[in-house]
Amino acid sequence: MALFIGSDIYRLPVFAPPHPLAIPRAALAEDLCRAMGWLPDVQYRTSPMADIGDLTAFHEPDYIAALIEAEATQTLPPDARALYRIGADSNPIHPAVFRRPATSAGGVMLAARLTAQGGIVHAPGGGNHHGQKARASGFCFVNDIALGISTWLAQGLTRIAYLDLDAHHGDGVETAFADDPRVLTISLHEAGRWPRTGTQHHPAQSIYNFPVPAAFNDSEFAYLFDRAILPLIIAHEPQAIMLLPGADALADDPMARLALSNNCLLDAAGALKKLAPRLVVLGGGGYNPYSLARAWACIWATLNDIPIPATLPQQAADTLAGVAYFRAAGRTPPAHWLTSLRDSPNPGPVRPEILSMEIF
Numbered sequence: 001m002a003l004f005i006g007s008d009i010y011r012l013p014v015f016a017p018p019h020p021l022a023i024p025r026a027a028l029a030e031d032l033c034r035a036m037g038w039l040p041d042v043q044y045r046t047s048p049m050a051d052i053g054d055l056t057a058f059h060e061p062d063y064i065a066a067l068i069e070a071e072a073t074q075t076l077p078p079d080a081r082a083l084y085r086i087g088a089d090s091n092p093i094h095p096a097v098f099r100r101p102a103t104s105a106g107g108v109m110l111a112a113r114l115t116a117q118g119g120i121v122h123a124p125g126g127g128n129h130h131g132q133k134a135r136a137s138g139f140c141f142v143n144d145i146a147l148g149i150s151t152w153l154a155q156g157l158t159r160i161a162y163l164d165l166d167a168h169h170g171d172g173v174e175t176a177f178a179d180d181p182r183v184l185t186i187s188l189h190e191a192g193r194w195p196r197t198g199t200q201h202h203p204a205q206s207i208y209n210f211p212v213p214a215a216f217n218d219s220e221f222a223y224l225f226d227r228a229i230l231p232l233i234i235a236h237e238p239q240a241i242m243l244l245p246g247a248d249a250l251a252d253d254p255m256a257r258l259a260l261s262n263n264c265l266l267d268a269a270g271a272l273k274k275l276a277p278r279l280v281v282l283g284g285g286g287y288n289p290y291s292l293a294r295a296w297a298c299i300w301a302t303l304n305d306i307p308i309p310a311t312l313p314q315q316a317a318d319t320l321a322g323v324a325y326f327r328a329a330g331r332t333p334p335a336h337w338l339t340s341l342r343d344s345p346n347p348g349p350v351r352p353e354i355l356s357m358e359i360f
């Protein structure tokens with residue numbers, strides 16, 4: 001039985017438009033799963049909040065202290081902002097700037113503990129893959145992924161695979177485990193997009209990066225997933241896999257130019273489920289609340305072997321109809337955002353830049 005980790009802290013409207021995170025995300029995915037009748041209480045766990053001791057397993061104590069100060073005072077001195085990038089670079093100081101990322105970390109660490117003996121957990125509030133040891137980056141204040149993987153390592157696991165399908169390079173996780181051969185990190189992301197890292201493979205460090213061109217389609221995804229990504233994961237013989245699906249590689253996302261249908265993400269989750277006794281699926285990026293919630297609900301269904309209906313029951317349609325989305329597209333959402341869970345597939349040619357990618 002798969003478990004779902006959520007928290008009402010994700011319902012706090014802590015970001016304001018035009019910040020891309022000023023949309024319902026993990027809580028909307030949870031609400032959609034409930035509206036589908038897919039989330040009985042027996043499968044739900046409330047995320048604990050990580051404490052300072054938990055967080056300093058990866059982060060520098062002074063950085064965590066600054067995050068706590070930022071929440072308490074809603075400001076930081078200029079030198080601390082400059083050093084820690086809290087209240088800088090689109091990482092705004094908000095009313096839960098410590099508690100919310102600490103809850104995401106607590107959730108992913110709980111997921112690692114719940115799977116100590118095996119199992120599947122979906123924690124869509126986790127997935128802050130840009131977070132650095134002593135610096136906020138890319139809307140990420142705490143690297144919950146590094147903390148979750150470290151929890152597995154502390155249990156004695158020696159072969160862990162991390163797959164990042166977000167449109168942005170998973171730089172924080174890659175850096176965290178660059179010198180640890182126990183952790184394979186694979187990131188597939190849009191070439192040339194912020195943070196502009198992840199341009200090449202580093203096989204000696206078990207780091208693999210697949211920077212893909214704009215308009216990346218379902219056929220190209222299947223090509224790379226089957227021929228490159230799955231074989232790399234299988235060769236690592238993982239005892240545990242952490243998947244960051246994101247939702248910003250989807251065609252409907254406003255922050256990237258990739259063109260996947262959500263079928264790619266749920267197919268990936270379905271394939272990984274068979275490859276290791278432990279699987280934790282996170283959330284990650286994604287800036288269109290409709291496509292994010294639909295994708296992550298489909299992933300939850302896939303993890304539970306629940307068939308996904310072609311048309312939404314009324315309660316689920318009502319959940320999506322109630323979404324507030326500040327972008328222009330939110331005023332007249334296309335029908336498929338409101339009436340279906342699965343996207344129509346988006347097949348296409350496998351372009352030369354994909355065919356020429358180095359495959360191991």
Ligand SMILES: [Zn+2]
Nearest residue numbers: 166167168285
């Ligand atoms: Zn992203």
